Amino acid sequence: MRAKVTCVLVCAALCLLGVSTALFAQGDLAAVTGRVFDPNGAVIVEATVSAKNVDTGVETTVQTNEEGIYRFANLGPGNYEFTVSKHGFKAIVKPGVTLHVADTISMNFNMVVGALTESVIVEAGSTIVNMTDASISTVVDQTYVKNMPLNGRSFQDLILLTPGVVTQSVQNNASLANTAAGNGQTGEFSVNGQRTEANNYIVDGVSANVGAAAGSGMFMGAGASGSVGASTALGTTQALVSVDDLQEFRVESSTYSAQYGRNPGGQFIFETKSGTNQWHGTAFDYLRNGFSDATDWFTGFDGLKQAALRQNDFGGTLGGPVIPTGKDKTFFFASYEGLRLVTPQPAATIQVPDAALRAAAPTPLNQVLNAWPLQSPNAIDDTANGISFFFGSWSNPSAIDSGSIRLDHVVNDKLKLFFRFSDTGSNSLTRGLSFLQSSPPTQNVNSEYTLRTYTAGATSLINSRLSNDFRMNYTSNETTSNSYISAFAGSTPVDLQQLAGLGPGSAVRVTLAPGGHFTDLVQGPQSGKQRQWNFVDTFGVSRGRQQFKFGADYRRLTPVAVQNNPFGDYFYTTAYAPPNSPSTTPSIDHNIADVAALQTLVTAYPRYTNFSAFVEDEWKVSRRLTLSMGLRWEVNPPPGVTQGQGPLTLMPAGLGNWNLAPQGTPLWKTTWYNFAPRLGAAYVLRDNPGWETVLRSGGGVFFDTGQQFGSDGFSGPGFLATNRTSAPFPSTSGPGAIPIPSIPSTPSLADCQCGFGISPHLQLPYTIQWNASIEQALGKSQAFTLSYAASHASRLLQSNLFFDNSGDFLGIGQNGLTADYDSLQTQFQRRLSRGLTALGSYTWSHCIDYGSSNFLVAFQRGNCDMDIRHNFTGAFSYDLPKVGRGGVIGALLNNWGIDDRFVARTGFPVTLGGTESLLPNFQIFFTGLDRVPGQPLYITQCVSPFATGPAMISCPGGRGINPAAFADVGSDPNTGLPLQGNTPRNFVRGFGAWQMNFGIRREFPLYEHLTLQFRAEAFNLFNHPNFGNIETNRDLPTFGEATSTLASSLATVGALNSQYQMGGPRSMQFALRLVF
Secondary structure, three states, X not given: OHHHHHHHHHHXXXXXXXXXXOOOOOOOOEEEEEEEEOOOOOEOOOOEEEEEEOOOOOEEEEEOOOOOEEEEEEEOOEEEEEEEXXXXXXXXXXXXXXXXXXXXXXXXXXXXXXXOOOEEEOOOOOOOOOOOOOXXXXXXXXXXXXXXOOHHHOOHHHHOOOOOEEEOOOOOOOOXXXXXXXXXXXXXXXXXXXOOOOOEEEEOOEEOOOOOOOHHHHOOOOHHHOOOOOOOOOOOHHHOOOHHHEEEEEEEEEOOOOOOOOOOOOEEXXXXXXXXXXXXXXXXXXXXXXXXXXXXXXXXXXXXXXXXXXXXXXXXEEEEEOOOOOOOOEEEEEEEEEEEEEEEOOOEEEEEEOHHHHHHOOOOHHHHHOOOOOOOOOEOOXXXXXXXXXXXXXXXXXXXXXXXXXXXXXXXXXXXXXXXXXXXXXXXXXXXXXXXXXOOOOEEEEEEEEEEEEEEEXXXXXXXXXXXXXXXXXXXXXXXXXXEEOOOOOOOXXXXXXXXXXXXXXXXXXXXXXXXXXXXXXXXXXXXXXXXXXXXXXXXXXXXXXXXEEEEEEEEEOOEEEOOOOEEEEEEOOOOOOOOOOOOOOEOOOOEEEEEEEEEEOOEOEEEEEEEEEEEEEEEOOOOEEEEEEEEEEEOOOOEEOOOOOOOOEEEOOOOXXXXXXXXXXXXXOOOOEEEEEEEEEEEEEOOOOOOEEEEEEEEEEEOOOOOOHHHHHOOOOOEEEEEEEEOOOXXXXXXXXXXXXXXXXXXXXXXXXXXXXOOOOOOOEEEEEEEEEEEEOOOXXXXXXXXXXXXXXXXXXXXXXXXXXXXXXXXXXXXXXXXXXEEEEEEEEEEEOOEEEEEEEEEXXXXXXXXXXXXXXXXXXXXXXXXXXXXXXXXXXXXXXXOOOHHHHHHHOOEEEEEEEEEEOOOEEOOOOOEEEOOOOEEEEOOOEEOOOOOOEEOEEEOOEOOOOOEEEOHHHOEEOHHHEEOOOEOOOOOOEOOOOOOOOOEEOOOEEEEEEXXXXXXXXXXXXXXXXXXXXXXOOOOOOEOOEOOOOOOOOOOOEOOEHHHHHHHHHOOOHHHOOOOOOEEEEEEEEEO
């Protein structure tokens, strides 16, 4: 099967690349097209048009064809000067044309009769409106990259300037099983209603979807299948590209051309910097020390002191000619950024065993309980269940070292080469981290990431009609994670591995869950690796009024997940056994775990393959109308294996019975008919220079890889064996010891009492997108766009959870869910003019689906998890005008600038928890809740978490969801089956949010081209409290209340650093930058 798939894909690529080529913007490069006319309006054939990069001196030349059309297909982003010449006409010179990443712009020229030695200089610049296709996209250029106050010097804030883009929901709207599985929840942005795992990150024309995690974490998200972008241990974008290494980026958000795909969400296209003919460089240092920062709202609420903040973000760049010969041949650009950060954590409320339970637990379990912090003096005790609470705040250290070097070589005016190497290492030490956020601060997790990329490219202009662009990449992303226990707040450290009698490669977890509480401690190492090979080629031809493009993209991923071996797991649900009960009764005071398990896990070596090919035709029907037509073909087979045990799946064997499919059975059948047509039209209603009006509309089909389930086949039988019973801690030696299981040569469901199956008829999920836009230029530098963008997604992935007749826990992945999205989007953009650049957008949208992640078990149609109805974002950068040319006034008031970003949005939906039931087909069913008539939905007074003081206090944020407004759902009196609650999914809402980030800068000219810049930046300038996650567990007294700030919630659901997220307390940053 593997040989067949590889043969078909290779043959398809060779046939495609041997046919022809394309001349639009290829990947991250820009394209310029237009026509040349004589004074009578007739086209001029064989006029010479040249484009010169004014920074590197590299010049590219083409000629107009029989229709008078010229075309530049592969121009790198930068500043250009265009020249048009033809014997018998005066030459035309057009300076000041700025090309952005993946631009496709149109410029016509009107020549005047005269001597060729004479020249006409026309107005600088190019139109700001899109006159060529129907795509909706946003360019964030160098002005924003250089000047915007970027929290953590990461690009999340800039990406959110795009209409239709929102962060992932701050709500954990899933069940326990959903959270543990994680698939369908990773990723960071939702673009126009698509799932967060549907985005495609592209750096220098190749895939950067190489996210990785350690051990089982590799399969708890979609990183193994290449559905998540690379990030650092802090969740920042230095793993993609450092700020000072970035030229600019573009976000393609709707109805993009057939060149882009693999995922139906946003296409985030990053272009790195190249060297120029002049030596340029920077040195910088960004500092924070907390003295001017505000306190987290919940830290102040709990009466605690803000923990320490320290940041030192430093580095520099250097670029120029490799050999300064003036021949415009070889250039380099090198970049380094280092970050040392100590992040204050907001106040946390952690469940801990109280003093009585610690005293009641026998040895050695009492040593484990003493590894939890001591309870806080003012905490409310649940004495019957032996649980109290600890309130605390602390700081977590982390670091990043990111370096890169890029070489560009101009062989001749027809061939350009480049190579870039990047190395990004990062680490974080986090207290109290677990997938359920239930571990105490004595739990430490040390995570390390090392990402290295090697990218090469060759761009050739064969002649005026033919061009080619080839890219190749190898990426390695290695991760390690080591969990251990340390002293904190009165605790006594314990070595769980030693206490349990297991070796250093093992892991041990002890969970306390009496009376519905939940808290755990874990110790043990894990590691993982993601490796990628990616080859991309585009090759095309221009003929008459049509520009054809053909291309292919092949990607191979070989992740590795090294898990703990063995893994000891002890789960206690009862604090105190009933009086006079046998000593074998499960309880903490008897040291008998309800479930004591030892597992053996083996390393998994999946292999994922993606192939796509496309053809695109851009047809200049008339001077006003341009059509873009394309077809994309996607092939995404099920994962194979590079070594060791292959993936295993399930097959039904009667009602409530399942068996493992024979080894070698593919997880699903490869589908070969995934063809995605695209169509777009752009009609110029008015072509007056500077006041153009363009009407655009388009639509198309966009496939997803559908491979996010693939990792499940590597995490059940064949990879995991379990011996499970009720026993004391530890259970590895002595009478009644649990034997460490071995993986049998013939796996079965009994090995782990678990299994994962995927429908053999699984098909690729797809989205139909359509839009209509009108764009109006407001002078040479400004434009306003009004768009309607919508989509319908089908065959989305879902997971059904079952218990079979033998009590095995099973998951079955299949297609089935749908989603619909409608939006009205507006955008204003002003490129740099008179010192001011601005970008603002407003989006009204509504998203409805049956489940926003693969593992959301309810499958009720309702508002999407990321349904934000109103979202406004805006940014501007302004160089203040000079008030004098010298003297004291000029020295004080000149060379200042201000930069600002503002965001305001409504709240995310909240799904309220219900009960779990088992249907006759053994499927787990979530009932939801019933609405109680007459009860208000929201309240202003909530239960106090403190033992002293009033019982009721003002709710965090001034509002909470009323617990009395909802009731548990009963059963059908005739069938006994559980009923569905009448409260719709995502019925209630969390808090809206708004925040302003503001920066002020001053430049001090030192010597000729040497400048020192001072910057002062404030994140959340007005210290507006923004609230995040709403507690949805009705068993907890905080039900319906905000339990953390927005920044902390985003950090929790996305494994990000809370210091660098929107919605935290005000934080000040000061910087010095030396520029030459």
